[in-house]
Amino acid sequence: MSVGSNGVVYARSHRARFVAELIEFVRFASVSAEPKHAGDLRNCAAWLAAQLRKVGFDRVEVVPTRGAPIVYADRLHAPGRPTALVYGHYDVQPADPIREWQSPPFEPVVRGDNLFGRGAADDKGQMFTHVKAAECLLRTAGSLPVNVKCLFEGEEEIGSTNLPAFVRRHRRALAADIAVLSDTRMLAADRPVITESLRGALSLEVELRESAHDLHSGNFGGCIHNPLQALSEMIARLHDRDGRLMIPGFYDRVRPLTREERAYMAEAGPSDAEILSDAGAERGWGERGYSLYERTTIRPALNVNGISGGYQGPGVKAVIPARASVKFNFRLVPDQDPHDIDRLFRAYVRRIAPPTVRLAIRTDLATQPAVVDRNHPGVSAAVEAYKKGFGNAPVFLRSGGSIPVVNLFQEILAIPTVLMGFALPDDRLHAPNEKFHLPNFFNGIATSTHFLMELARIGLGAFHDHRATSFPLQAATMEVVL
Incomplete structure (x- = not known):
């Protein structure tokens, strides 16, 4: 029996413990967006570090930042072999609205083949597959086939605020040949996916103000421009009837796809019906001339994430609100630059804002699009790993989501990231009743195990050869200075 197969057998024989540990992990209310959970984030990071020490990583550190701690670990006993940097995040989205959960979001429970709880799939369950894969190999073979470094942060859900400075400061310690993260989705439990673009x-917030305080709508209705009305009128001027944004210059740098690329997407990707089913919606909406899958991946979009202003309680309150605000989120495609779009958006909003209100715009998040090279040896290793872990070859799909660290690793460490996800379309990421399919948890552990074995089989030379033809990178250093 091969080393990888032994590891898979080990995972199966320790199934109950692995699930119990994942339940412990999900129980932490590590919500990075809410300051009241700062203690939960610290406790979760300490628990994760203890897990990494127990598994057998040599160096494990919990590094404080101005926000949530960063957990670093490594095991570097394979000289002359590739180095893999495993990334994940232990922070989670807020659980609101609580009333829609069938069970408390931070009291994880197994129902059937699924573990329910906030963060079960995004990203605790997915990242934990790599920790457990390392344990399987170390317990059965006594070593890892390649050098492994782990970088787990607690601020991904709020834009990885402190991660860029950390990566720049420790770029030598984090040097690697390939990064891998599991924070994306498959098509189905038997249809694995490698995400090739993000x-x-x-994200911006626009606020309108009219008066210093709320006004009586009987005394002032009809003579004072209601900020909520003005805001609604502005929102209505962002899209045309065909679903295209009306911001001048917005589409100037959108990268067009070839007919062959779109044909592959139509064949391999989800159908309109599948996307509507996953969303629980009856009809689609968006830019004319594109499928729903294309609208969410190769075309940019603007979403209204929330509107606030005025009275929100029960019954009637006859007021004109003093202020109104809206949270916007753009999703951008190659080669759109979020800083350029920020400038274009601000200019357009200032143009359409009525003179009767005071306007303020705040930018909260800016993340670049990313594209992964299908021909990279790390991607080839992932293809073979999926075949062994799930029994089927993965397809290459584009994602409508954003993961800031992919560009961060490319720009600072000059390494690509393999996006090897294990979540399912119905895992309800960011929504009530989030879950993780436990068969995917164990198939993910097997896939991660085989991924490390495949990296060793491919060898360091393949990475050096590919690097020489793509972008320059100094040889990965084994020096660790944190």
Whole structure:
């Protein structure tokens, strides 16, 4: 029996413990967006570090930042072999609205083949597959086939605020040949996916003010421009009837796809019906001339994430609100730059804002789009790993989501990231009743195990050869200075 197969057998024989540990992990209310959970984030990071020490990583550190701690670990006993940097995030989205959960979001429970709880799939369950894969190999073979470094952060859900400075400061310690993260989706439990592109993101908040305080709508209705009405009128001027954005210059740098690329997407990707089913919606909406899958991956979009202003309680309150605000989120495609789009958006909003209100715009997040090279040896290793872990070859799909660290690793460490996801379309990421399919948890552990074995089989030379023809990178150093 091969080393990888022994590891898979080990995982199966320790199934109950692995699930119990994942339940412990999900129980932490590590919500990075809410300051009241700062203690939960610290406790979760400490728990994760203890897990990494127990598994057998040599160096494990919990590094404080101005926000949530960063957990680093490594095991570097394979000289002359590739180095893999495993990334994940232990922070989670807020659980609101709580009333829609069938069970408390931070009291994880197994129902059937699924573990329910906030963060079960995004990203605790997916990242934990790599920790457990390392344990399987170390317990059965006594070593890892390649050098492994782990970088787990607690701020991904709020834009990885402190991660860029950390990566720049420790770029030598983080040097690697390939990064891998599991924070994306498959098509189905038997249809694995390697994500080959991500959309960028730009989040802004627009606020309108009219008066110093709320006004009586009987005394002032009809003579004072209601900020909520003005805001609604502005929102209505962002899209035309065909679903295209009306911001001048917005589409100037959108990268067009060839007919062959779109044909592959139509064949391999989800159908309109599948996407509507996953969304629980009856009809689609968006830019004319594109499928729903194309609208969410190769075309940019602007979403209204929330509107606030005025009275929100029960019954009637006859007021004109003093202020109104809206949260916007752009999803951008190659080669759109979020900073350029920020500038274009601000200019357009200032143009359409009525003179009767005071306007303020704040940028909260800016993330570049990303594209992964299908021909990279790390991607080839992932293809073979999926075949062994799930029994089927993966397809290459584009994602409408954004993961800031992919560009960060490319720009600072000059390494690509393999996006090897294990979540399912119905895992309800960011929504109530989030879950993780436990068969995917164990198939993910097997896939991660085989991924490390495949990296060793491919060898360091393949990475050096590919690097020489793509972008320059100094040889990965074994020096660790944190």
